[in-house]
Amino acid sequence: MTHSNRLSKEADVKVIFGSLEKLSEPSRFFEETTITFLDKVSQSILSDQSIREYGDLVSFGYWCRRSNLNNLKLNYNESQLRVGLGETFHIAPSNVPINFAFSLAFALLAGNTCTVRVPTREFPQVEKLCKIFEIVTEDPVLKEFRYRIAIIRYPHSDETTQYFSTLANARLIWGGDETVQYIRKIPSSMRSLDLTFSDRYSLAIFSAKHILQLEERELKILGGAFYNDVYLFDQNACSSPRLIVWNGEGSELVEAQKYFWRIVGDIVHEKYPIQASHTSAKFLELCNIAINDLPIINWKRDENQIEHITLKNLTPKIIDVENRFGMFFEYSLTNLRDLADLIEPKVQTITYYGFEKGDLVGLVPELFLKGVDRVVPVGQALNIGPIWDGYDVPLMLSRIIDVQ
Amino acid sequence: MKVLNEDSKGANNGSNYDQLQLLKELTLFHQENCWNFKKILELFHISTKEIHTLQDLPYLPVAIFKDHKMVSVNEEKIVRTLTSSGTSGQSVSKIYLDKETATAQVRVLAKLLEPFLGSARLPMLVLDSESIVKRGEIFSARAAGILGFSIFASSVTYALDSEMNPNFQQVEEFVNKYVDQPVLLYGFTFIAWKQFMEKANSEKRLFPLKRSVFIHGGGWKKLQDEALSAEDFKNYAKAIFQTEKVVNYYGMAEQTGSIFLECGEGYFHSTTYNNVLVRSFQTLEPVKYGEEGFLQTLSTIPRSYPGYSLLTEDVGIVYGVDDCICGQTGTYFLVKGRIPQAEVRGCSDTFEQIK
Numbered sequence: 001m002t003h004s005n006r007l008s009k010e011a012d013v014k015v016i017f018g019s020l021e022k023l024s025e026p027s028r029f030f031e032e033t034t035i036t037f038l039d040k041v042s043q044s045i046l047s048d049q050s051i052r053e054y055g056d057l058v059s060f061g062y063w064c065r066r067s068n069l070n071n072l073k074l075n076y077n078e079s080q081l082r083v084g085l086g087e088t089f090h091i092a093p094s095n096v097p098i099n100f101a102f103s104l105a106f107a108l109l110a111g112n113t114c115t116v117r118v119p120t121r122e123f124p125q126v127e128k129l130c131k132i133f134e135i136v137t138e139d140p141v142l143k144e145f146r147y148r149i150a151i152i153r154y155p156h157s158d159e160t161t162q163y164f165s166t167l168a169n170a171r172l173i174w175g176g177d178e179t180v181q182y183i184r185k186i187p188s189s190m191r192s193l194d195l196t197f198s199d200r201y202s203l204a205i206f207s208a209k210h211i212l213q214l215e216e217r218e219l220k221i222l223g224g225a226f227y228n229d230v231y232l233f234d235q236n237a238c239s240s241p242r243l244i245v246w247n248g249e250g251s252e253l254v255e256a257q258k259y260f261w262r263i264v265g266d267i268v269h270e271k272y273p274i275q276a277s278h279t280s281a282k283f284l285e286l287c288n289i290a291i292n293d294l295p296i297i298n299w300k301r302d303e304n305q306i307e308h309i310t311l312k313n314l315t316p317k318i319i320d321v322e323n324r325f326g327m328f329f330e331y332s333l334t335n336l337r338d339l340a341d342l343i344e345p346k347v348q349t350i351t352y353y354g355f356e357k358g359d360l361v362g363l364v365p366e367l368f369l370k371g372v373d374r375v376v377p378v379g380q381a382l383n384i385g386p387i388w389d390g391y392d393v394p395l396m397l398s399r400i401i402d403v404q
Numbered sequence: 405m406k407v408l409n410e411d412s413k414g415a416n417n418g419s420n421y422d423q424l425q426l427l428k429e430l431t432l433f434h435q436e437n438c439w440n441f442k443k444i445l446e447l448f449h450i451s452t453k454e455i456h457t458l459q460d461l462p463y464l465p466v467a468i469f470k471d472h473k474m475v476s477v478n479e480e481k482i483v484r485t486l487t488s489s490g491t492s493g494q495s496v497s498k499i500y501l502d503k504e505t506a507t508a509q510v511r512v513l514a515k516l517l518e519p520f521l522g523s524a525r526l527p528m529l530v531l532d533s534e535s536i537v538k539r540g541e542i543f544s545a546r547a548a549g550i551l552g553f554s555i556f557a558s559s560v561t562y563a564l565d566s567e568m569n570p571n572f573q574q575v576e577e578f579v580n581k582y583v584d585q586p587v588l589l590y591g592f593t594f595i596a597w598k599q600f601m602e603k604a605n606s607e608k609r610l611f612p613l614k615r616s617v618f619i620h621g622g623g624w625k626k627l628q629d630e631a632l633s634a635e636d637f638k639n640y641a642k643a644i645f646q647t648e649k650v651v652n653y654y655g656m657a658e659q660t661g662s663i664f665l666e667c668g669e670g671y672f673h674s675t676t677y678n679n680v681l682v683r684s685f686q687t688l689e690p691v692k693y694g695e696e697g698f699l700q701t702l703s704t705i706p707r708s709y710p711g712y713s714l715l716t717e718d719v720g721i722v723y724g725v726d727d728c729i730c731g732q733t734g735t736y737f738l739v740k741g742r743i744p745q746a747e748v749r750g751c752s753d754t755f756e757q758i759k
Contacts, residue, residue, distance in 0.1 A: 276698065
């Protein structure tokens with residue numbers, strides 16, 4: 001096997017922030033200077049008026065506040081001597097602008113140096129955050145982060161990817177199945193670890209009774225939260241629900257569905273302009289559904305072009321359907337245990353409304369051993385955290401020095 | 405432009421009742437004979453009893469022919485399979501033809517072209533390579549086009565060699581032989597431009613065929629990337645071949661035979677055999693004349709496959725029926741290119757973006 005242990009002269013690598021010359025030593029897990037660095041970044045983001053319009057960057061800003069990071073730190077066992085693995089190489093997805101920042105932060109907190117390949121498409125969020133890194137690291141105490149981080153951009157090149165792969169002690173591969181398969185073919189170093197984020201499937205569960213108990217004003221808030229879960233990423237994020245499971249029956253169920261979709265429809269109408277390519281993709285997918293013999297009772301298209309496909313029974317076959325841009329499978333049950341028919345390793349997030357956390361926790365050992373990594377209230381589907389896809393990412397990116 | 409003779413006038417009525425009856429019958433036929441088609445009608449609650457106008461006819465997305473075998477006759481009756489050009493490595497559409505449908509395609513094409521070409525067979529110059537039609541059982545749309553048109557030819561000459569380079573010598577021989585005679589020029593728009601006309605133009609070569617009719621179609625999606633307008637193409641063609649008769653047509657592999665020819669005013673026209681509707685980008689409901697939307701094509705030909713009513717990914721505008729100032733009847737319309745592909749957000753990259 002050939003190794004390219006030098007970056008060829010032709011390699012078209014653009015460093016947007018930091019340096020390819022890295023510090024050779026990892027740092028300690030959740031080290032104080034790392035927290036300070038992220039907190040300074042947080043302050044810059046939250047005080048910058050020009051960033052207000054980028055909701056995703058603002059939420060990153062909130063997430064990396066000192067108080068939040070200190071809280072996270074409490075989850076880990078401080079009696080262990082834990083350090084970063086070393087150098088990490090991140091391949092960020094091309095269509096979620098801020099994902100790279102979380103990937104970077106998790107690895108930094110674990111104590112690693114980071115090389116992050118951001119999408120070739122230029123997002124303002126990326127440029128703005130790199131500028132903030134530049135300013136924050138002018139502080140002599142934080143200057144070392146210029147040698148802990150490299151945010152880079154390069155056109156697809158196996159050779160360049162291999163170069164960074166051989167230097168890395170861990171790779172974080174985002175971007176779904178195709179990217180994971182593609183990058184995995186490129187060898188990395190002997191002790192290197194790959195954290196892969198493949199395609200996943202998510203659903204929402206609603207209690208019909210509880211939806212009906214909401215006043216319109218309250219349902220608008222819930223509907224807005226649901227809208228964010230689904231539409232901010234064209235219903236194409238791993239954690240965006242594509243199946244809605246209703247707990248209820250009879251007229252209560254029918255009324256709750258009508259009420260919920262009326263409110264959501266209004267929000268969609270106001271906020272989500274329908275593109276021709278969405279319409280055409282949805283129409284094609286509906287025809288595919290018909291041909292592929294899925295157990296369907298009914299199909300309905302709302303005024304606001306939300307497509308509803310009512311299922312006769314739950315089947316993992318729906319996981320392969322590419323329903324996006326506001327197209328939902330719906331299923332009703334009276335016992336959540338029936339979800340078992342669907343749960344597969346590919347199922348990632350369940351968002352819920354109208355259930356007690358305690359009841360859901362009770363289901364975990366019975367239903368969710370085979371799949372499901374997250375169960376979160378409606379509105380939190382897209383909130384990424386250090387625990388993702390069932391991994392504790394900082395923990396995975398660190399090692400214990402076992403001194404006895 | 406007076407291209408229509410008396411005989412064909414009655415054949416051009418875009419809104420006629422017989423056409424609707426034929427298309428209704430085709431709906432029933434495919435419902436009974438194509439299982440996949442039947443399942444789609446069921447999902448969309450389409451009752452064949454409730455078809456009262458062209459707008460009520462069901463339609464299929466063109467891409468459905470890529471992912472599924474859509475066929476309405478027994479396998480053993482299939483005599484030919486057509487594939488779409490399949491640009492940029494995507495999967496290709498497959499169209500299955502039985503003898504009946506293949507014959508109907510040729511018959512209809514002849515009817516459509518008669519006003520332009522007359523009834524005598526003409527020498528034909530194809531602005532493509534012969535190698536494209538020599539590929540066995542499976543034909544590309546390009547090959548199907550060439551073969552379809554060549555039945556009107558007394559002889560066929562190819563302007564490109566097997567490497568797709570212009571064979572100027574051969575074309576000159578053709579010109580010398582037929583300089584004062586009516587001839588047919590035919591080509592796939594993009595190929596004709598990129599492989600022949602652009603080179604002829606840069607070398608300042610002329611091929612005076614003053615009595616020729618140049619019919620070209622398809623491939624304009626790529627022409628858009630070259631920033632060459634339909635009008636530019638026409639002007640270059642007129643200059644290179646010194647003919648006034650350059651006729652564009654709109655038509656898809658999925659509906660070979662049923663093409664829409666351009667009139668003297670630059671509009672495509674429907675005939676007895678075909679029609680178009682325009683549907684909203686948002687709701688898929690029919691839009692008003694003059695408004696943009698998805699172009700839906702109708703054809704009375706396809707029986708061996710359910711491609712008689714298709715929702716394309718092309719942007720079209722219908723301007724009216726039977727009242728085009730050119731005097732020709734039928735629905736007249738323009739095609740404005742492909743629908744724009746909106747950037748899809750989400751964590752899963754597509755393979756094209758990785759490669």
